[in-house]
Amino acid sequence: xxxxxxPNSMESNEEEPVHxxxxxxTISGTDYIHWYRxxxxxxxxxxxxxxTSNVNNRMASLAIAEDRKSSTLILHRATLRDAAVYxxxxxxxxxxxxxxxxxxxxxxxxxx
Amino acid sequence: xxxxxxxxxxxxxxxxxxxxxxxxxxxxxxxxxxYQQDPGMELHLIHYSxxxxxxxxxxxxxxxxxxxxxxxxxxxxxxxxxxxxTSQYLCASSTHSNQPQHFGDGTRLxxx
Numbered sequence: 027x028x029x030x031x032x033p034n035s036m037e038s039n040e041e042e043p044v045h046x047x048x049x050x051x052t053i054s055g056t057d058y059i060h061w062y063r064x065x066x067x068x069x070x071x072x073x074x075x076x077x078t079s080n081v082n083n084r085m086a087s088l089a090i091a092e093d094r095k096s097s098t099l100i101l102h103r104a105t106l107r108d109a110a111v112y113x114x115x116x117x118x119x120x121x122x123x124x125x126x127x128x129x130x131x132x133x134x135x136x137x138x
Numbered sequence: 139x140x141x142x143x144x145x146x147x148x149x150x151x152x153x154x155x156x157x158x159x160x161x162x163x164x165x166x167x168x169x170x171x172x173y174q175q176d177p178g179m180e181l182h183l184i185h186y187s188x189x190x191x192x193x194x195x196x197x198x199x200x201x202x203x204x205x206x207x208x209x210x211x212x213x214x215x216x217x218x219x220x221x222x223x224t225s226q227y228l229c230a231s232s233t234h235s236n237q238p239q240h241f242g243d244g245t246r247l248x249x250x
Binding site for chain 2: 058060062067068069070071072075113117128129130131
């Protein structure tokens, strides 16, 4: 089964950019790459998703490698409210049944 | 803002009781999901549904059951709760497999 690999933790300073990596070396051509984040005592919150091209929205940017075996979530200016666990997730269908594979997540600490 | 609700938020109950965790969404989403998450760990998909009268098991084996009689409602039931069922249960919905999932805030279940 395809899965993702992320660093356990990262640290950043407020107002600085943050690059959160995710490896998905066994990704298949139809797998979408989704990013979510989760604050304590809350459900995950959607951040961004993409298939092949880089994507931008008001929350973040997603850079996808040309071979799609890795991706990077970019927070352009980290704030204290961005401190959360960030999950990289592949969404795909295999053999007629849907499988969702979460990484273990990266705990982002933002220092004031 | 997503409208997906889970009740109760917290439940502490004795072994052997029948439990139903409620999940409702007002967005008309066809796809709904149940995840299980232990503290500090990743999310695991335990059930999902493509629409009314459709239910499928996820990657993680679970003794719980689900039903989907109405589009907006996707309850999860444990017929006889055990301490091993202690966990956080998160419900989500989406319009399509590759579209963002909207999560509820979860139910923290403790079985004594």
